[in-house]
Amino acid sequence: MTSYIGGIEGGGGHSVAHIFTADGKELASSHGPGTNLYLEGMEATVQRFHELIGAALAEAGLPADTQLRALGISSSGCESEETNAELRELVMKRYPGLTQRCVVCSDTVGAIVTGFPRGGVCLISGTGSNSLLLNPDGSVHRCGGWSYMFGDEGSAWWISQRALKMVFDEDDNLGTPAHSTTVARGCIKRYFKVTDRFGMLEHAYTSFSKPHFAGLCQHLAAAALEGDQFCRELFVDAGRWLGRFVVALLPKVSPDLVHAPGGLSLVAVGAVFKSWSLMEPGFVQQVSPHLPAFTLLQLTGSLALGAAYMAADDAGVEFTKDFAANSHTLCVWRKTDPGW
DSSP, X not given: OOOEEEEEEXXXXXXXXXXXXXXXXXXXXXXXXXXXXHHHOHHHHHHHHHHHHHHHHXXXXXXXXXXXXXXXXXXXXXXXXXXXXXXXXXXXXXOTTXXXXXXXXXXXXXXXXXXXXXXXXXXXXSSSXXXXXXXXXXXXXXXXXXXXXXXXXXXXXXXXXXXXXXXXXXXXXXXXXXXXXXXXXXXXXXXXXXXXXXXXXXXXXXXXXXXXXXXXXXHHHHHHHTTOHHHHHHHHHHHHHHHHHHHHHGGGSOHHXXXXXXXXXXXXXXXXXGGHHHHHHHHHHHHTTTOSEEEEEXXXXXXXXXXXXXXXXXHTOOOOXXXXXXXXXXXXXXXXXXXX
16 A cells, blocks of 8 residues: 655645655645644644645545655744644644644744754745754754744844834934935835834734734835845845844754754755845845854745655655755855955
8 A cells, every 4th residue: 555645835825735655755735824823723734734645645645534654744833842742733633534643843843853864954035034953962042933013033024024113213313314215115015005103003013913914025125126126135135134044053963963064064045045136145144143154045845855854764764765856956055256
């Protein structure tokens, strides 16, 4: 009988599920809404996981009652082992025919396991932001990821909120930005369909949606790429913050990772890294005094693959892993590089 392995990537704004055969071949995938358990609640999150797998099974042409040999879930908000255990137990209890084994981990862990065989650092900059170190000995250390109330620096949410705050402060005579906010104001008005600051109050209160709020970021990125200095500086600052996450983790990083041939291995996850060219100067400025070298990779597929790796290992299934095919190089930096 063929064994099927499932992998889920759960994010704050969207989620995706994949079905694989035991030899690593992808059969099908499905997409759905966000599955951050702190935004959606645990019951709704588990239901969405089930719906995602059901849709992927249908896409693969498999019966709806097909039981997976193992299911890996790598999702935003799954940072606590206690919470992950609770989520795993709820999956198994609510849908006992879904899978024989289930593994739950954070999106940061899933990204690292997708990209590197021996560990590294994951940087997430999507709707929110987070970072995590996975050492070769299995030890895990985190920095960031404390929600938009207490963090999310360098994320789409943070960039959007920062732009709005600077505009509000300028109008209130609380601060004067170094560059003109005219272009950013146009982005804000068009995206939120408002004519003045009072129109933003509805988005801050009655109709607040973090993913929608974060959506302003792509319009600011477009303006930055066209040369607007105010918007460009927002992304340079975002790069600095992501660099601070790395620096904060360095005391915990294994020397084996720091002194690897390509330097410290970093994996970038999230849509904001589409604007890496805008963030790179700030990022390198922040980390260059502390590291001899680093290699930043970007996953070419879903980090659900890493979750599937973990689930297959937990179930004792020999799952084919091709790390070289899972990513492409975004940036390679060494201290000897000219210009830095």
